[in-house]
Amino acid sequence: SLLPRWRGAAPIQRAILAGDAETGVGIMQMEAGLDIGPVRLEKRTPVAGKTAGDLTAELAALGAAAMVEVLANPDAYPPVPQPSEGITHAAKIDKAEARLDFTGPATQAERQVRAFNPAPGAFFEVNGERIRVLAADAVEGDAPAGTALARPSDFAIGCGEGVLVPTLVQRAGRAAMTPAELIRGFAIPDGTKLT
Incomplete structure (x- = not known):
C-alpha cells in the first residue's frame, strides 16, 4: 500500500x-x-x-x-x-463483507465485486441460492434497491443510487457464465428481491 x-x-x-x-x-x-x-x-x-x-x-x-x-x-x-x-x-476481510449491498450506490457494489475477486467472491442470494458476481458495471438507472430488472439477454439489480449490471456470474458448483447463460437455466423474474 x-x-x-x-x-x-x-x-x-x-x-x-x-x-x-x-x-x-x-x-x-x-x-x-x-x-x-x-x-x-x-x-x-x-x-x-x-x-x-x-x-x-x-x-x-x-x-x-x-x-x-x-x-x-x-x-x-x-x-x-x-x-x-x-x-x-x-482490516482483515470478513466473508460477510462479500454479500453485495444494494442499498448504497451501484458504484460501491461494483467496487465490492472487484475487491472480492477472486476471493472470497462478491455474491447475492435469490430463491435460496447463492450467485457469485465476478464482474459487473455500475450504470445510471432507477429501480428499488435489491430488485432484479429482467432484460432480454441479462439482468440488472437496482441499488440505492444507480443500477448494477452483472457481466460474469457463477452458481455454486458451476463454471463462470454470462448473465444470459444464467437466466436460460435459472429464472430471475423482473421484480425479484435479491439479498
Whole structure:
C-alpha cells in the first residue's frame, strides 16, 4: 500500500472498496509495529477497473522490481519517515463483507465485486441460492434497491443510487457464465428481491 494509508492485512481490497484512484507498494525498513517503518522507495499504479487479483499480480511484480532496485543501490534510497497524517487501517476481510449491498450506490457494489475477486467472491442470494458476481458495471438507472430488472439477454439489480449490471456470474458448483447463460437455466423474474 501507499503507506501510511492502508496499514494492515487487506490493503488492496480496502483501496478498491474506498474508491482510491491509485495504490502501490513501498520498500519499507522494518520497525516494531504494524507497517510503521520508514519507506525507501514507492511505486504507484492506478486502481480503476482492476480486481484484487489483478492488483495483487501487478503489485507483486512492482514490489519485486522495487526491491531489486533498492538492494542494488541502498544509498540511493535513504529511509523517509512516514507522515503522521493519513494513517488508515486495512482490516482483515470478513466473508460477510462479500454479500453485495444494494442499498448504497451501484458504484460501491461494483467496487465490492472487484475487491472480492477472486476471493472470497462478491455474491447475492435469490430463491435460496447463492450467485457469485465476478464482474459487473455500475450504470445510471432507477429501480428499488435489491430488485432484479429482467432484460432480454441479462439482468440488472437496482441499488440505492444507480443500477448494477452483472457481466460474469457463477452458481455454486458451476463454471463462470454470462448473465444470459444464467437466466436460460435459472429464472430471475423482473421484480425479484435479491439479498
